[in-house]
Amino acid sequence: QVRLVESGGGLVQAGGSLRLSCVASGRTFAVNDMGWFRQAPGKEREFVASISWNGASTSYADSVKGRFTISRDNAKNTVYLQMNSLKAQDTAVYYCAGRGGGIATMSRLYEYWGLGTQVTVSS
Numbered sequence: 001q002v003r004l005v006e007s008g009g010g011l012v013q014a015g016g017s018l019r020l021s022c023v024a025s026g027r028t029f030a031v032n033d034m035g036w037f038r039q040a041p042g043k044e045r046e047f048v049a050s051i052s053w054n055g056a057s058t059s060y061a062d063s064v065k066g067r068f069t070i071s072r073d074n075a076k077n078t079v080y081l082q083m084n085s086l087k088a089q090d091t092a093v094y095y096c097a098g099r100g101g102g103i104a105t106m107s108r109l110y111e112y113w114g115l116g117t118q119v120t121v122s123s
Contacts, residue, residue, distance in 0.1 A: 002026045002112040004096045009117030012086055016121070020081040022096030022114060031098035034072060034079040037107055038092035038119075045095070047105045049081060057103050064090075088123040 008020040024031060035050035049060045049070040058070055067086075072079040079096065094117050097110035104110070 002028060002031055002098060004098060004112055004114035006094065006096045006114045006117040009094060009119045011120045011122065014086060014088055014121055014123045016086050017082070017084045018086065018119060020083065020094055020096075020117060020119075022079045022081075024077040024079075024098060024112075028077050030100050031112060033099050033101060033103045034070075035097045035099075035104070035110060036070060036079075036081045037095045037097055037110075038090075039095070039116075040089075040092040043092075045107050047107065048094070050103050050105060051079065052103045059103055059105055061105075083119070086119075086121045088121050091119060091121050093118050 003025045006022045032053040036048040037045050038048050039045040047061050051058045051070045055072050067084050069082040096114040098112040099110045
């Protein structure tokens with residue numbers, strides 16, 4: 001069993017920044033690729049960013065490229081999402097996810113999920 005717990009969400013003005021964290025516990029050796037997804041009200045869950053087990057490879061949705069940065073600290077079993085230049089359309093519940101395989105962008109490929117943290121950007 002792998003447990004993922006997100007934190008760092010909140011209310012921020014447009015143009016501001018937030019850093020999300022996701023701490024993994026349990027059978028963390030089973031997790032390689034980590035990703036962030038988000039879901040806005042009335043919309044499907046969408047890919048935001050992912051990172052390989054050693055941090056050497058990353059992938060981003062076009063909508064966040066140049067504004068968001070994913071990183072990880074394996075010694076702390078933690079993955080981060082630094083979000084800059086936030087826009088109202090970034091408002092969503094952000095979910096941390098993990099999988100045993102390589103880097104992926106499709107939610108159905110991820111085996112482990114956190115409960116999410118709310119990010120609200122006011123315009």
